[in-house]
Amino acid sequence: MVSQSERNRVVLGITGSIAAYKSAEYARLLVSRGFEVRVVMTESAQEFISPTTFQAITGKPVVTTFWEEANPAVIGHIEIADWADVVVVAPATADFLAKVRMGAAETPLLALILATKAPIVIAPAMNTNMLEHARTQENLKVIAESGVTIVEPEEGALACGWKGSGRMASPWEIFHHTVRAIGDGDYVNKRVLVVTGPTREPIDPVRFLSNRSSGKMGMAMATEAFRRGAEVAVIHGPIRALLPAKISRQEVFTAQQMYDAVVEKVFGEGSEAFDYIVMAAAVADFRPKQPSELKIKRSEQPKSLALVENPDILAELGKRRGEETRPVLVGFAVETGEIEALLEAAGDKLRRKKADIIVGNFAEDAFDLDTNRVWIIDRHGKREEVATTFKTRVANKILDAMKKQ
Ligand SMILES: Cc1cc2nc3c(=O)[nH]c(=O)nc-3n(C[C@H](O)[C@H](O)[C@H](O)COP(=O)(O)O)c2cc1C
DSSP states (O other): OOOGGGOOEEEEEEOSSTTHHHHHHHHHHHHHTTOEEEEEEOTTHHHHSOHHHHHHHHSSOOBOOGGGTTSTTSOOHHHHHHHOSEEEEEEEOHHHHHHHHHTOOSSHHHHHHHHOOSOEEEEEOOOHHHHHSHHHHHHHHHHHHTTOEEOOOEEEEOTTSOEEEEEOOOHHHHHHHHHHHHSOOTTTTOEEEEEEEEOOEEEETTEEEOOOOOSHHHHHHHHHHHHTTOEEEEEEOSSOOOOOTTSEEEEOOSHHHHHHHHHHHHHSTTOOOOSEEEEEEEOOSEEESSOOSSOOOGGGOOSOOOEEEOOOHHHHHHHHHTTOOOSEEEEEEEEOSOHHHHHHHHHHHHHHTTOSEEEEEEHHHHTTOSEEEEEEEETTSOEEEEEEEEHHHHHHHHHHHHHTO
């Protein structure tokens, strides 16, 4: 089987929208991640940005017209259609969408859309009224139904002076969809819930107890699961959640709120059936027993802070799942000290909470970093060490292990 890393040829189509300047950033992002990129531009696109820019970024000639193809040095649109592992059109104009829907082939880009067998990703960009027009919506619907991925435009300020929907999705957003389209899709039709970030336990209205969790490990799990085709939901503590827009998200603050949100999402009325639940949150074990309603003044310094235990979310999930094997439950154990103690604590947590996988990691390797070093321990007694690497790579190792449960 061809692995995802071997499928790295992107044909980038650019049409005539002001958003075309963002395509240069997207092309750079692809090149910096090791993708080979070939750019095809419509005539209108060249009014907005020069082919030279893309030639410089990609190191390859840009296809701009059919009529150079007689020249054997120039790669033709059919050859490019066959070469592509994925075709991404960003930005896509209203005009382009109408023509794709019709099956027109009057430009090299339109022709290669018809000719390619590779997955197609389209990121529209246009004025709000053009986007909301019944004809454009119908075109988008028909194109999406033919199996093309539409990266939904964002809300915001538009170049035409309007404020509303129609702004092209960010280069990162389009990148997530590109990787998802190109990948094996081994998590297609799987539903994954990721719970991540710290919690905040109020002492008074301005102070709280919390921890150093950044939520990055959970966000990497959610993003990678999305890229592998899953439908993903995230419940997160107070962090900046940088996630693909298609991932649903819910913010909570305290451990009790996190517990309530998870229980509601998994067991509540109209709850969703998850195949996998990843508890990557650093949930406070304790909270102040009696938070003050007013700010505690320096002159009123309390002698001590009484704490009570918070509910244990993973243990509750394990208990409620009972003898069932789904959802697969994944927890994290963070420790300080020696490896033996970490492994023992992780194994103990696995049994006590009836989880399928516990990922053991050290506080100094994990908190607020883009990298991590972990031990993945499963209920069959399998143990895998993942040496220090990016959290995205660690996430993929964990996702591999989750699939085997
Ligand atoms: C300044 C300017 C900005 C434009 N921006 C957009 C746009 O964002 N989206 C769109 O659908 N059309 C936009 N258009 C109109 C398209 O460029 C026009 O429909 C063109 O025929 C599209 O050709 P193409 O799809 O072959 O690139 C814009 C036109 C101008 C003059």
